[in-house]
Each structure stands twice: as structure tokens, then as C-alpha cells.
Amino acid sequence: MIRVIILDTYAKLEGWFMSLRSTKGTCNNNTNLLTKGNYYACRPKQVKDVSHQDEVVRVLTNTLETKNFPHMLFYGPPGTGKTTTALAIAHQLFGPELYKSRVLELNASDDRGINVVRTKIKDFAAVAVSSGVHHGIYPCPPYKIIVLDEADSMTEDAQNALRRTMETYSKVTRFIFICNYISRIIEPLASRCAKFRFKPLPEEIMSSRISHICNEEGLNLDSEALSTLSSISQGDLRRAITYLQSAARLFGSTVSAKELISVSGVIPEDVVQALFTACKSGDFEKANTEVNTLIAEGYPASQMLSQLFEVVVVADISDEQKARICKRLAEADKCLIDGADEYLQLMDVASNTMRALSNMPQELCLD
Amino acid sequence: MLWVDKYRPKTLDKIIVHEDIASNLKKLVSEQDCPHLLFYGPTGSGKKTLIMAVLKQMFGVAVEKVKMENKTWKIDAGTRTIELEVTTLSSTFHVEMNPSDAGFQDRYIVQEIIKEMAKSRPIITKGKKGFKVLVLNEVDKLSKEAQHSLRRTMEKYSASCRLILCCNSSSRVTEAVRSRCLNVRVNAPTEEQIITALEFIGKKEGLQLPSGFAARIAAQSNRNLRRAILTFETCRVQQYPFTNNQVVPLMDWEQYVSEIASDIMKEQSPKRLFQVRGKIYELLINCIPPEIVLKKLLSELLKKLDSELKHEVCHWAAYYEHRMRLGQKAIFHIEAFVAKFMSIYKGFLIATFG
Numbered sequence: 241m242i243r244v245i246i247l248d249t250y251a252k253l254e255g256w257f258m259s260l261r262s263t264k265g266t267c268n269n270n271t272n273l274l275t276k277g278n279y280y281a282c283r284p285k286q287v288k289d290v291s292h293q294d295e296v297v298r299v300l301t302n303t304l305e306t307k308n309f310p311h312m313l314f315y316g317p318p319g320t321g322k323t324t325t326a327l328a329i330a331h332q333l334f335g336p337e338l339y340k341s342r343v344l345e346l347n348a349s350d351d352r353g354i355n356v357v358r359t360k361i362k363d364f365a366a367v368a369v370s371s372g373v374h375h376g377i378y379p380c381p382p383y384k385i386i387v388l389d390e391a392d393s394m395t396e397d398a399q400n401a402l403r404r405t406m407e408t409y410s411k412v413t414r415f416i417f418i419c420n421y422i423s424r425i426i427e428p429l430a431s432r433c434a435k436f437r438f439k440p441l442p443e444e445i446m447s448s449r450i451s452h453i454c455n456e457e458g459l460n461l462d463s464e465a466l467s468t469l470s471s472i473s474q475g476d477l478r479r480a481i482t483y484l485q486s487a488a489r490l491f492g493s494t495v496s497a498k499e500l501i502s503v504s505g506v507i508p509e510d511v512v513q514a515l516f517t518a519c520k521s522g523d524f525e526k527a528n529t530e531v532n533t534l535i536a537e538g539y540p541a542s543q544m545l546s547q548l549f550e551v552v553v554v555a556d557i558s559d560e561q562k563a564r565i566c567k568r569l570a571e572a573d574k575c576l577i578d579g580a581d582e583y584l585q586l587m588d589v590a591s592n593t594m595r596a597l598s599n600m601p602q603e604l605c606l607d
Numbered sequence: 608m609l610w611v612d613k614y615r616p617k618t619l620d621k622i623i624v625h626e627d628i629a630s631n632l633k634k635l636v637s638e639q640d641c642p643h644l645l646f647y648g649p650t651g652s653g654k655k656t657l658i659m660a661v662l663k664q665m666f667g668v669a670v671e672k673v674k675m676e677n678k679t680w681k682i683d684a685g686t687r688t689i690e691l692e693v694t695t696l697s698s699t700f701h702v703e704m705n706p707s708d709a710g711f712q713d714r715y716i717v718q719e720i721i722k723e724m725a726k727s728r729p730i731i732t733k734g735k736k737g738f739k740v741l742v743l744n745e746v747d748k749l750s751k752e753a754q755h756s757l758r759r760t761m762e763k764y765s766a767s768c769r770l771i772l773c774c775n776s777s778s779r780v781t782e783a784v785r786s787r788c789l790n791v792r793v794n795a796p797t798e799e800q801i802i803t804a805l806e807f808i809g810k811k812e813g814l815q816l817p818s819g820f821a822a823r824i825a826a827q828s829n830r831n832l833r834r835a836i837l838t839f840e841t842c843r844v845q846q847y848p849f850t851n852n853q854v855v856p857l858m859d860w861e862q863y864v865s866e867i868a869s870d871i872m873k874e875q876s877p878k879r880l881f882q883v884r885g886k887i888y889e890l891l892i893n894c895i896p897p898e899i900v901l902k903k904l905l906s907e908l909l910k911k912l913d914s915e916l917k918h919e920v921c922h923w924a925a926y927y928e929h930r931m932r933l934g935q936k937a938i939f940h941i942e943a944f945v946a947k948f949m950s951i952y953k954g955f956l957i958a959t960f961g
Contacts, residue, residue, distance in 0.1 A: 318783065347759045355686065393755055479786050486789040489642065490631045505777060505790045524917045528909070536795035536830045538648035542778030572925075580929040581898050582776055584905070588925035591918040600918070 304333060305379050311406060311415045313430060315422040316438025319476030322418045323389055329416075330385050335378035342369065342380075347389035357401040361386060365405055365413040384413045391417040392424035399426045406432055440475025443467075450480060459484070460494040468497040472506050507539050512547045516555070519593040527590040531583065541582035545573050545589065557597065564596040610840045611833055614808050617671075619660045624653055624796045624804060624832065632657065632791070636665050643761055643770045645746075645785060647777040648793030651831030654773050657793060658742060661771070665740070666700040673698045682715045689715060701740040707748035714753040721760055724768070738767050746772045747779035758783045795830035798822070804832060805839055814843065817851045824855050860895050861903060868907035875949035875956075880942070887941050897937030901928050901944065908948065916955055923947050 314322040330343045344364045346356075369382050388394070406415055406429070417433060419425055441449075447470050454461045461469075461484075473480035486503040487495045501508060511534070518530040534544060552565050572585045595602065616622045622629040635641055644661075646654040662670045673696050682689045691712060696703040702724055706716045724741060749757070761770055761784070772788060774780055796804070805821040824842070828835035838855060846853055867886050870879065890900050905924040909917055923944060931940035 318786070389759075390755070393752075476786075482786055486642065489635050489638070489789065492634070502792070503790060505785065505792065524914050536649055538652065538792045538794045540647070540776055540778040575925070575929040576778055578929060579779065579932045580925070581902065582778070583902060584921075584925040584928045588922050591921045595918055 301332070304329065304381070309381065309383070309414050311410070311417075311433040313417045313419070313422070313425065313433035313435045314438060315419050315425075315435065317440050317476060318420060319473075319478030319480075320438035320440060321477070322438050326387050326389075326416045326418055330387065333378065333385070334380055338378070338380055342384045343387065344384070345387045345389065353395065354397045354401050357398045357405070361402070362405050365409040368412055383411070385416060386413060387416045387418065389418045390420075392419035392421050396426060399429050403428050403432070441477050442475070443470045446470040446473070446475070446477060446480060449477060450484065453481065453484070457488070458493060459488055462496070465495055465497040465500055469500050472501065472504050505540065505543060507543055507547055511537075511539065512544070512551055515544075515590065516548065516551050516593075519590055520597050522594055522598045524591065524594070527594060528587065531586045531590055534586065535583050541586050542573065542576050544586060545569055545576070548589070548593075552593075561596045561599075564602070565593050568592040609837070610808055610812075611836045614811065614836070615656050616660060617663060619664050622653075622656070622660060623807065624800050625657065625793060628657065628791060628793065629660065632661050633664060635789075636661060641665070641769060643765075643772070643788040644791060645772045645774070645777065645780065645788035646791045646793055647774050647780075649795045649831070650775060651833035652793045652795040653832060654793045657791075658771055658773060662701055662740060662742075666698075670698045670700055673703075680720055682719045691715060691720075693720060701742060703742040703744070705744045706753065707745045711750065713749050714756055717749070717753045717760065718756045721757075721768075722764065738769050740769050740771060742771045742773065744773050745775075746784070747774035747776050751781065754781045754784050758787060761787050796832050798825040798830065801825040801828060801830070801832055801835045805835060808836065808839065812843075815848055817849050820849055820851070820853070827855055827857070860890060860893070860900075863890060864900060864903045865907045868904060868911070871908070871945060871948065872911055872952075875953040880946055880949065883945055884938070884942055887938060887945075891938060897931060897941060898928055901931070901941055904941075904944075913955075916951065919951055920948060923951075 312326075314326060316322060327345075330345075331339060334342045344361070346361070364384065365386065367384070369384060391399075402415075406413075415433070417425065417429070422430060422435070447466055450466060450469060451461065453459075469480055469483060473483060483500055483504045484495070487499050490503060491499045498508075515527070515530045515534065518526045521527075535541075549566065549569050552562055552569070555562070568589055572589045575585050576582065594600075619629045619633045644658075646658060648654055659670070676695050676697060678693060678695065680691045680693060682691060689712060691709050693704060693706075693709065693716060706713050706721075709716045721741060724739070746754070746757075757770075758781075770788070772780070772784070777785060777790065777792075802821045802825050805824060806816060809816045809821070821839075824835050824838050828838060841856055842849065842853065845856070863886065867883055870883055870886075873879075887900065891897060901924060905920070908920060912920060927940045927944040927947070930943075931937050934940060
């Protein structure tokens with residue numbers, strides 16, 4: 241089933257871009273995705289728009305048509321199509337006319353405290369719906385859907401308040417929860433749902449998608465840029481498209497790897513290497529200058545930490561040294577989240593790395 | 608008028624420091640639409656200048672006619688009503704505000720006020736731009752909740768509203784928000800660029816610049832253009848015509864910190880610690896941000912130390928600065944750092960000289 245859903249996601253994403261091209265009439269303000277529009281405005285409204293002749297989507301549509309629609313929980317990293325899938329299902333079920341009365345979509349931008357759960361959600365869930373309605377091609381099953389996007393940012397109390405509501409009104413209301421981290425959904429809620437995990441897209445599928453988009457949009461992307469883009473976006477197709485879109489807007493239709501890196505906020509490899517080399521040299525002043533430059537250039541420190549981590553892991557040093565460096569990296573990351581100063585944290589990481597690399601003791605001994 | 612404001616480039620064409628960014632931005636906004644933008648970079652690197660120039664490029668001179676507004680918003684948050692006072696700077700086409708002013712209630716600002724503003728389209732649609740621009744400063748100081756609510760607001764009202772976000776460090780902006788914006792990194796100008804800018808101003812003001820003078824100001828400015836220009840103007844007031852060996856004045860608080868540093872180096876005792884405490888208090892009540900004091904103190908101390916001690920001192924500075932963020936009262940943590948330093952240094956002296 242999971243495999244089915246993943247394939248389905250790809251199919252939808254594919255269809256999504258296809259539909260962006262083909263629905264010029266319906267998308268009022270956007271005709272060209274990369275140069276003009278904002279792609280949120282053009283999310284596919286129907287699964288069938290999205291899913292050209294793909295048998296996988298038929299499986300899902302079948303379960304919908306047989307009205308066997310369980311509570312669902314979509315989880316997975318950002319940019320894998322969770323929200324898109326949920327919205328497409330809802331649209332396909334009810335069509336534009338009934339959509340407003342049958343679907344309640346709530347996300348983190350709406351207030352979702354315990355009060356809202358007790359009043360708004362419960363009231364909406366309690367309303368009975370007639371079963372015999374048919375609006376043209378839409379199946380319009382006799383229940384409503386509540387889509388709770390970014391459900392992991394709901395408080396535990398609010399989630400607890402939902403438990404009973406879900407059971408009591410399950411005849412007339414089905415829930416779709418969407419979240420990044422399933423661990424933040426309380427167990428009683430998770431156990432009431434059919435869970436679907438959205439995996440990050442593997443690199444080859446990303447690449448083929450991206451080159452497809454490039455063809456459609458008339459962009460020139462060489463193979464180096466293509467592989468850079470798939471690696472810096474780490475399986476997040478939305479991110480890949482955003483980078484591509486930003487780069488295309490800023491630099492025109494020929495996009496190089498360097499330009500992609502500059503819009504993505506990833507630090508160029510040589511800058512990271514320069515810091516690591518400075519640490520290796522064991523010269524404190526050198527590292528200090530290097531860190532000062534980094535800060536002045538405006539590179540984000542958290543990004544620096546994660547890229548430094550990648551360098552350290554593959555570096556040709558002993559395991560103990562690696563462990564020492566990584567320990568401090570983790571601590572610095574936490575400190576940055578707490579809002580600590582970037583310069584001081586980076587400096588501390590650099591000096592610690594230097595001590596580890598030159599096998600100086602961790603603590604200063606004065607004997 | 609201060610030179611900083613007088614010579615702030617008003618249009619993208621006139622920008623001399625970040626020419627490449629400016630030309631890219633120009634290309635970007637010359638098309639009908641523009642994405643959300645996130646500018647990040649250190650202070651004094653020209654983020655604000657770029658933003659204003661972009662706005663001018665989009666809407667023309669009308670964006671310069673701004674009025675300040677102090678409005679109280681009543682927000683209905685379930686059981687109680689919250690009143691929030693927000694200062695905005697607005698023209699017909701854009702609204703500029705600092706949402707983190709609202710402190711821990713910044714979430715409501717984002718959820719309600721921005722929604723409210725984003726919903727209404729600008730009345731005058733001359734110039735064919737069907738959207739307003741919201742400029743949000745210091746987004747890195749927004750709480751996590753507020754940033755979470757921002758992400759959906761950005762999608763939902765993208766038809767009538769574009770956001771331009773501005774912050775110092777993009778690592779404190781959540782990934783979700785970053786991925787919805789076009790990220791523009793504004794690096795601090797290099798010393799050569801600062802020299803060019805200073806020479807440009809000097810020429811406009813009709814000043815005689817001795818060779819190397821601009822370079823000295825630039826070297827002291829820490830790659831902060833605003834500071835360089837301010838220092839330049841101070842020099843002009845102090846003594847003109849410039850002489851070759853004219854002293855470029857340090858900021859007075861910097862001198863004060865370096866005094867503190869030498870005090871600490873001279874004697875390590877509880878008595879000295881008490882004196883230092885008074886001096887640090889003096890700095891803090893003059894509104895010098897505590898983390899800046901700590902950073903400056905560290906860099907002053909590092910200058911005077913042996914290299915084997917540097918690592919240790921650096922570590923403790925980072926440690927106490929982090930604690931300062933989590934805590935309430937900055938003086939404790941700075942004092943703790945000073946005490947720690949004294950103990951390390953004293954230990955070192957005893958170990959070396961007996």
C-alpha cells in the first residue's frame with residue numbers, strides 16, 4: 241500500500257506540472273510557471289487532472305468510490321506531496337460546489353488551540369450530511385472531510401480533545417492528518433488512522449522530473465547543474481522547484497550549478513574546505529580570520545555546521561577525532577537554536593576542531 | 608542630514624556596492640510578478656538600502672512618501688481579547704513593520720494583522736501591480752509559532768500580497784519559510800568596496816582625502832559600511848582638512864571595553880572583579896547590547912593571550928553567551944565569564960611562573 245501511495249505521489253506531481261501547462265484557461269493569473277506564477281495558486285484541484293492513466297491512482301480512487309475512506313495520516317519530509325494529495329482527493333470527491341460545505345481545512349496559520357477543537361471542529365464534525373446528492377461526475381459520499389495540515393504543531397491537549405470527536409462522528413466525518421514528524425502525533429490519534437508514509441524522492445526520479453520541467457519551460461540546465469540541484473534539495477521536490485524557479489527568475493533561462501548554489505543558500509564547497517584547512521593548520525589566528533569572513537559574507541552558521549559535518553565524516557582522520565568534533569557540532573547546533581551568537585559558536589566549533597585535529601587535550605591542564 | 612542617509616542609493620541603478628545583486632533584482636522585478644524575498648546578511652551590509660531600491664523599482668517614487676502609523680489592534684484570541692500596539696511605516700504600496708516588537712505575542716501579529724493587511728488590495732492599481740508589499744524586519748527574532756503561521760499566510764494571500772523579509776541570520780528562520788522565499792544573501796562589503804564608497808562621498812562633498820586615510824577607516828569598520836560612513840563623518844567634524852596621521856576615533860564604548868580587558872589582564876582578584884562589574888554595568892545601562900560587549904571583550908582578550916589559552920577562553924565565551932540567551936539578566940553571565948577568565952589566567956600564570 242505504501243508503495244502504491246508513493247507511486248501515486250509521483251504520478252500526481254507529474255500530473256501537477258502537466259496540468260499547470262494544460263489548464264491555461266482555468267488558472268486565471270498564471271500561464272507560465274517558472275517565469276510568472278506562483279505554483280501554489282495552481283495546485284491541481286482534481287485527482288484525475290493529476291493522474292493520467294495511472295493504475296495506481298485508480299486504486300486510490302476505487303477505495304474512495306466504494307466509500308471506504310478511513311481516517312488517514314500522511315507523514316513524511318516536506319515537499320513530497322502530502323498536502324497536494326489530500327487536497328486533490330477532497331476536490332475529486334466533492335467537486336467545487338460541495339467543497340466548501342464538506343471540507344474543512346485547518347493548518348498552523350489558523351488558531352488550533354483546544355477551544356477551536358472543542359467548538360469549531362466539533363461543530364463541523366457533528367453536522368449530518370445527506371447521502372443521495374450527486375453533482376455530475378463527483379461521487380459525493382455521505383461524509384465530510386477535515387484536513388488538519390501541519391498537525392504536528394498542534395498541542396497535545398488539542399490532539400487529546402480530538403480523540404473522542406473522531407470516534408463519535410466517524411460516520412459523517414473523516415479526518416486527514418498531515419505532518420512531518422509522526423512522533424509528535426499522540427499514539428491514540430495515530431492508531432485511529434491509516435498511515436501513509438511519503439518517502440523523499442530518490443535522486444534519479446528528481447532528476448528526470450527536473451529535466452522534464454526544464455524542457456517544458458524552455459530552460460537550459462547542464463548535467464552538472466542537474467545533479468547539483470538534486471543533491472542540494474535532498475529529496476524535496478518543492479525545494480528543487482523553488483530553487484530552479486528562483487534561479488530562472490534571477491539569472492534567466494540558462495542556469496548553472498553555481499547560480500543554483502547561490503539561490504539555495506548552500507555554502508560553496510571551497511569555503512567549507514577553507515575553514516577545515518584552517519582548523520587543520522592549528523593556527524588560531526587563521527581560523528579566527530576564516531570565521532570572521534564567514535560571518536561577514538553572511539553565510540548562515542547552521543548551514544555551515546551541517547556542511548562541516550559532512551566534511552568531517554568523510555575526512556581522513558581517526559574515529560576519536562571525528563567523535564570529538566561531532567560532539568561539539570551537535571552542541572553548537574542546539575545553542576544556535578536557542579539563539580546564541582553565530583560568531584562565538586562557530587569560533588568554538590573551529591577551536592574545538594583544531595584541538596581535536598592536532599590531538600590537543602580537550603581540557604586545559606596547567607601542570 | 609547624516610551622510611549615511613544622504614548618500615544612500617535610492618535606485619537599483621545607483622547602487623555601487625552590490626552591483627551584481629542589484630542587477631539581478633532589477634531583472635527580477637521588471638517582470639510582472641515577483642516572488643517573496645528574504646534578505647539576509649550582517650548589519651551594515653545594505654539590506655535595507657536594497658529593499659527600498661527594489662520597492663522603488665517596482666512602484667516608482669510613491670513609495671518614498673511614507674507615513675508612520677501607531678495603531679492598536681484588538682485581537683480576539685478565544686477567551687480573551689488582546690490589545691497590541693504596532694507601529695507601521697506605510698505608503699500606498701507597501702507597509703513596513705517590525706513584528707517582533709510584540710514580543711511573545713508576535714504570533715497574533717502574524718496571524719491577524721498580516722492576514723488583515725494581505726486581504727485588502729491596494730486601491731490604486733495604476734502601474735498594474737495588483738499586490739501590496741509587506742516588509743518585515745528582524746524575522747529571525749520571531750518566535751517559532753509565529754514563523755509557522757507565517758508560512759501558510761504566505762501561500763494563502765500570495766495573490767494580493769508579497770512579503771519581503773529581512774534578517775541578520777537565516778539560520779534562525781525556519782526552513783519552511785526560507786523555502787517559500789527567494790533567498791538573497793547580502794554579504795558585507797569588502798574593504799575595497801568601502802574605500803570606493805568613502806571616496807565617492809568625499810568627492811561629492813568636495814573633500815580632500817589623503818591617501819590611505821579611507822583605507823584606515825575601512826580597516827577599522829569591520830566591513831560595516833554604515834559604521835565606516837559614520838566614522839568618516841565624525842572625522843570630518845573633528846578635523847578638516849584631514850591630515851595623514853589623523854587618528855580615526857574608535858567608538859567610545861569600544862575604548863571602554865578595551866580598558867576593561869587590560870584591567871582584567873593586570874590583576875585577577877575578587878576586588879578587581881568588583882571594579883570590572885561596575886564598568887560593565889556602565890556599558891549595559893548605556894544600551895550597548897550585552898552580546899556585543901561579550902564579543903568585543905573576547906576579541907580584546909584574545910589579542911593579549913598566548914595561543915594555548917585562546918581555545919579555552921573562546922569556549923567559555925561561547926558557553927556564557929549561550930547561557931545569557933537563555934537567562935534573564937545579562938550581567939551575571941558576563942561577570943561569570945570574567946571570573947572564569949581570571950581563574951584560567953591566574954592558573955596559567957602560576958603554572959608558568961610559579
